Amino acid sequence: MNVIAPKDKMKPADFASDQEVRWCPGCGDYAILKAVQRTLPDLDTPKENYVFVSGIGCSSRFPYYMSTYGFHTIHGRAPAFATGIKLANPELDVWMVTGDGDGFSIGGNHMLHALRRNADMQILLCNNEIYGLTKGQYSPTSETGLKTPSSPTGSVESPLKPCVFALGSGGHFIARGYDTQKTLPEILKRAHAHKGTSLVEILQNCIVYNDAVFDNVLARDVASDRQLHLVHGEPMIFGKDSDKGIRFNPLTFSLEVVTLGQDGITESDLLVHDETNKSLASLIAEMGGDDFPTAFGVIYCNPAATYDENMTKQVEQAKAYDPEPSLDALLRQGHTWEV
Amino acid sequence: MSELKAELAAGPESRTALPSVVIRFAGDSGDGIQITGSRFTDTTALAGNDLATFPDFPAEIRAPVGTTFGVSAFQINFGARHIETHGDDPNVLVALNPAALKVNINRLKKGGSIIVDTGSFNSRNLKKAGYDENPLEDGSLSDYNILEVDISRHVLESVKDFGLSQKEGLRCKNFWVLGLVYWIYGRDRTDTVNWLKAKFAKRPEIAEANIAALNAGHVYGEAAELSDSIGLFSVAPAEMKKGLYRTVTGAEALAWGLVAGSELAGLDIFFGSYPITPASPILHSLAKLKQFGVQTFQAEDEIAAICSAIGASYAGALGITSSSGPGIALKGEAIGLAISTELPLVIVNSQRAGPSTGMPTKTEQSDLYQAVYGRNGDAPLAVVAAHGPGDCFEAAIEACRIATKYMTPVMLLTDGYIGNAAEPWLIPSMKDREPFKVTHETNPEDFHPFDRDEKTLARKWAIPGTPGLEHRIGGIEKEDGAGHISYDPANHQRMTDLRRDKILNIANDIPKAKPEQGPETGDLAVVGWGSTFGPISRAVANKLSENKSVAHIHIRHLWPFPANLEELLKGYKKVIVPEMNDGQLKTVLRDQYLLDAIPVTKVTGQPFKISEIEAAIDAALES
Ligand SMILES: Cc1ncc(C[n+]2csc(CCOP(=O)(O)OP(=O)(O)O)c2C)c(N)n1
Ligand code: SF4
Numbered sequence: 001m002n003v004i005a006p007k008d009k010m011k012p013a014d015f016a017s018d019q020e021v022r023w024c025p026g027c028g029d030y031a032i033l034k035a036v037q038r039t040l041p042d043l044d045t046p047k048e049n050y051v052f053v054s055g056i057g058c059s060s061r062f063p064y065y066m067s068t069y070g071f072h073t074i075h076g077r078a079p080a081f082a083t084g085i086k087l088a089n090p091e092l093d094v095w096m097v098t099g100d101g102d103g104f105s106i107g108g109n110h111m112l113h114a115l116r117r118n119a120d121m122q123i124l125l126c127n128n129e130i131y132g133l134t135k136g137q138y139s140p141t142s143e144t145g146l147k148t149p150s151s152p153t154g155s156v157e158s159p160l161k162p163c164v165f166a167l168g169s170g171g172h173f174i175a176r177g178y179d180t181q182k183t184l185p186e187i188l189k190r191a192h193a194h195k196g197t198s199l200v201e202i203l204q205n206c207i208v209y210n211d212a213v214f215d216n217v218l219a220r221d222v223a224s225d226r227q228l229h230l231v232h233g234e235p236m237i238f239g240k241d242s243d244k245g246i247r248f249n250p251l252t253f254s255l256e257v258v259t260l261g262q263d264g265i266t267e268s269d270l271l272v273h274d275e276t277n278k279s280l281a282s283l284i285a286e287m288g289g290d291d292f293p294t295a296f297g298v299i300y301c302n303p304a305a306t307y308d309e310n311m312t313k314q315v316e317q318a319k320a321y322d323p324e325p326s327l328d329a330l331l332r333q334g335h336t337w338e339v
Numbered sequence: 340m341s342e343l344k345a346e347l348a349a350g351p352e353s354r355t356a357l358p359s360v361v362i363r364f365a366g367d368s369g370d371g372i373q374i375t376g377s378r379f380t381d382t383t384a385l386a387g388n389d390l391a392t393f394p395d396f397p398a399e400i401r402a403p404v405g406t407t408f409g410v411s412a413f414q415i416n417f418g419a420r421h422i423e424t425h426g427d428d429p430n431v432l433v434a435l436n437p438a439a440l441k442v443n444i445n446r447l448k449k450g451g452s453i454i455v456d457t458g459s460f461n462s463r464n465l466k467k468a469g470y471d472e473n474p475l476e477d478g479s480l481s482d483y484n485i486l487e488v489d490i491s492r493h494v495l496e497s498v499k500d501f502g503l504s505q506k507e508g509l510r511c512k513n514f515w516v517l518g519l520v521y522w523i524y525g526r527d528r529t530d531t532v533n534w535l536k537a538k539f540a541k542r543p544e545i546a547e548a549n550i551a552a553l554n555a556g557h558v559y560g561e562a563a564e565l566s567d568s569i570g571l572f573s574v575a576p577a578e579m580k581k582g583l584y585r586t587v588t589g590a591e592a593l594a595w596g597l598v599a600g601s602e603l604a605g606l607d608i609f610f611g612s613y614p615i616t617p618a619s620p621i622l623h624s625l626a627k628l629k630q631f632g633v634q635t636f637q638a639e640d641e642i643a644a645i646c647s648a649i650g651a652s653y654a655g656a657l658g659i660t661s662s663s664g665p666g667i668a669l670k671g672e673a674i675g676l677a678i679s680t681e682l683p684l685v686i687v688n689s690q691r692a693g694p695s696t697g698m699p700t701k702t703e704q705s706d707l708y709q710a711v712y713g714r715n716g717d718a719p720l721a722v723v724a725a726h727g728p729g730d731c732f733e734a735a736i737e738a739c740r741i742a743t744k745y746m747t748p749v750m751l752l753t754d755g756y757i758g759n760a761a762e763p764w765l766i767p768s769m770k771d772r773e774p775f776k777v778t779h780e781t782n783p784e785d786f787h788p789f790d791r792d793e794k795t796l797a798r799k800w801a802i803p804g805t806p807g808l809e810h811r812i813g814g815i816e817k818e819d820g821a822g823h824i825s826y827d828p829a830n831h832q833r834m835t836d837l838r839r840d841k842i843l844n845i846a847n848d849i850p851k852a853k854p855e856q857g858p859e860t861g862d863l864a865v866v867g868w869g870s871t872f873g874p875i876s877r878a879v880a881n882k883l884s885e886n887k888s889v890a891h892i893h894i895r896h897l898w899p900f901p902a903n904l905e906e907l908l909k910g911y912k913k914v915i916v917p918e919m920n921d922g923q924l925k926t927v928l929r930d931q932y933l934l935d936a937i938p939v940t941k942v943t944g945q946p947f948k949i950s951e952i953e954a955a956i957d958a959a960l961e962s
Contacts, residue, residue: 017811019823048806053650064811064824069803071653072813073646074676080611080643084650084658085803087634088609092654092803110646113639311634318629325630327599331766332583335530337385339579 028179028204035184057099059126076107079114094121115171128206136209163285173198230297235270245270359418361426366435371513376413387576390417393425405467419575424873427948437468458491497555511552518556589757594624596732600739607632609651611644617755618689641666655802661687684748701944702756705920719842722898724752726872783807796841852901857890860910878952
């Protein structure tokens with residue numbers, strides 16, 4: 001019997017291409033790239049089956065820096081390319097990388113339909129709340145009032161929330177992380193393990209055009225008070241002293257931040273994270289701003305049949321019904337006559 | 340030939356034998372005119388005639404009943420000789436209501452026959468059609484032979500035993516009329532009866548009612564001694580090439596041709612599309628062919644449709660997308676990407692009248708500029724056009740061949756006219772075809788994604804999933820060979836030249852241009868492309884029989900042109916280019932060859948008449 005020697009485990013460096021990375025020094029995309037390169041060796045996919053697909057934007061340069069297969073496509077349309085790739089060869093492990101402008105402005109329609117169709121792939125959204133590549137115009141996720149070259153007196157648009165959008169589109173896996181997050185690979189692994197379209201929103205710092213925009217959530221001194229890290233089955237606790245929590249107020253049908261030990265509030269009063277609960281997920285996805293911490297981790301995971309499975313199944317069924325299809329026979333079906 | 344067929348072909352004594360006939364069925368969109376037309380088509384084909392059809396749909400899905408914009412028509416030209424077009428002017432007009440008469444009467448040949456349903460010529464319908472007076476009574480139709488029948492009443496009588504409502508009963512009107520027309524031309528009803536039984540297998544009472552109506556119409560013809568009023572005719576079988584035939588529409592043949600092309604290439608089809616008139620029937624046909632490994636993807640828009648197809652090609656399938664002009668406009672940027680990444684792709688454009696939304700149900704060939712020139716950057720694209728329903732099959736195979744052999748997108752042009760029109764089709768056999776099997780690159784030794792085949796200049800097609808060939812492609816300019824991002828000025832020049840040369844080189848891999856008819860040099864070349872083939876062909880044949888020095892040159896490959904086209908065209912004193920646009924091929928010919936090609940244009944949403952092209956030929960020869 002042939003014994004196949006186990007292959008040496010791949011290392012993160014094995015996933016780095018020979019191309020020089022050209023993001024601005026200090027760009028959050030570097031950390032995301034590293035997190036992905038740290039994630040892939042732990043997955044069960046042969047290297048040649050990885051395909052990274054992107055649109056246009058700084059973050060969409062991502063595929064060039066991976067030594068996997070990669071397709072840098074056109075602005076906003078990566079979901080459609082990714083869908084075609086996955087359908088043509090379901091064996092492939094498809095990762096899509098996009099920006100907030102790419103994915104939710106020009107590509108909003110495709111994003112919506114990718115999430116709804118649920119083909120098995122991972123979408124990494126590098127959200128820097130700005131258009132980086134085109135030099136700093138406001139994006140659909142920018143805060144109202146943001147002053148940019150195209151909004152010198154402040155943007156008057158209200159921002160889109162990617163995770164809320166994803167839930168509304170019928171997405172089945174929605175998570176949030178940030179660029180320098182140590183545990184980002186864990187979130188990426190969860191996204192990969194999920195069969196279907198997984199959206200991971202990654203807060204990404206654009207050091208040039210929107211520096212420190214997430215500081216009110218990510219800065220070291222506020223982090224523990226402004227971040228809620230979700231764990232399925234665990235109560236939602238946060239805060240420097242782990243004394244804050246999230247409670248559901250049934251009268252207002254909304255969440256509220258409470259302090260443990262105050263007014264007799266105990267852990268049992270807090271909401272327990274259930275990532276399969278869509279109503280809960282939409283409340284959590286909305287959190288943030290001044291009154292609530294921002295949630296990180298898996299917000300929603302509720303698997304359903306995937307588009308590629310269903311499509312493949314229909315083709316297989318048609319083939320089973322007609323195992324040796326003949327075009328000659330097809331052309332001769334119906335009314336024919338001999339001359 | 341069966342005995343019955345022979346008898347019908349010869350006709351009883353009282354039948355006048357005709358070489359060909361053009362009938363136009365017209366009625367309200369709810370009258371089932373298209374079904375009537377297609378049943379008549381099948382029966383006529385079975386009787387051995389050659390034929391061509393022209394379904395003329397209204398733009399509205401359900402226009403208000405009885406209005407002129409709700410008129411649906413179906414024209415068929417059938418004959419004992421070779422038929423090239425659906426016929427200029429009908430000999431017979433079947434008008435099921437006043438609006439149908441109003442809209443179509445001007446097309447009818449002087450002295451032609453009209454069959455009308457007098458039951459629908461009430462004051463309400465006359466008013467809706469915009470008639471102040473009843474044309475059946477005011478003498479305005481004195482140039483024609485009119486057969487006035489209260490079809491509505493006859494139909495209701497013939498179906499009264501089937502328990503249908505009045506409305507359902509009147510729906511059988513089209514089959515009553517069909518029965519009558521069958522009698523006039525000595526047609527066999529069996530095929531139609533079988534079709535009705537199969538079609539309404541789940542509602543046998545509907546099948547039986549329609550069959551009763553069909554028979555009643557036929558019997559009416561027999562009893563009414565039509566030979567005295569509009570005459571009885573026979574049209575003998577045409578001299579056709581031996582073999583097995585069927586009728587086929589352009590859309591069907593195109594879909595099957597794509598499957599044939601993918602089979603010859605040894606690839607599975609991925610078809611990404613978004614519904615649009617008149618391209619949708621291709622999507623519908625392919626969606627039924629999953630057993631051939633065809634995946635159809637109804638995308639959220641045309642952009643997603645083409646992008647998914649390019650993605651599928653990148654992953655190793657034969658990516659195909661289809662649309663009509665407005666949708667092709669949306670695909671423009673992605674076509675450029677496929678050109679830049681040098682991936683095979685077939686882009687079907689079922690042209691319709693434009694610009695913008697234009698006239699979706701009307702035909703035109705005005706997307707030639709869009710196909711040849713219509714992208715940003717220097718983005719050369721191979722362009723192939725089909726010239727008739729059956730030819731869509733061949734053109735589709737050719738598009739697949741070029742796309743896979745040269746690693747390039749190919750635009751396949753068809754139009755609403757040939758997409759919907761039907762003709763008898765000598766069924767091709769796949770075993771006669773030369774395969775053009777594609778191989779995906781697998782050798783990791785010294786692999787570079789943009790290394791090229793020396794002869795075709797096509798790059799290697801390495802697909803994800805192949806160990807050792809991991810690489811990145813994209814729309815940003817790439818270094819010759821290696822494929823890495825490159826902004827090097829000299830490299831961009833080289834890559835632009837390479838992309839151009841690769842496409843121009845296809846000229847050496849396609850048949851040389853030659854006259855379809857007429858001399859190789861002479862006074863006049865009539866140059867056509869796409870669906871004007873039929874009328875040009877007949878017009879040139881007519882002029883040749885008058886001993887005029889005129890040739891018909893048809894161009895299937897519109898980019899690049901056949902290598903000898905310039906030389907051939909310069910052998911004629913004059914070149915005219917009839918097209919259903921404002922002179923697009925004329926411009927491309929002038930652009931390429933500094934040739935004084937003269938435009939003959941028509942943009943009415945209706946195909947050319949033979950007489951119009953004959954007139955253009957005469958004018959060109961005289962001037
Ligand atoms: C069709 C088209 N329109 C516009 C552009 C210009 N463009 C390139 S990237 C971009 C926005 C990028 O923003 P985002 O997706 O947030 O990515 P980032 O650069 O911030 O990573 C725009 C508008 C383009 N390349 N193509
Ligand atoms: S502009 Fe911003 S997003 Fe783009 S590379 Fe620079 S820092 Fe990164």
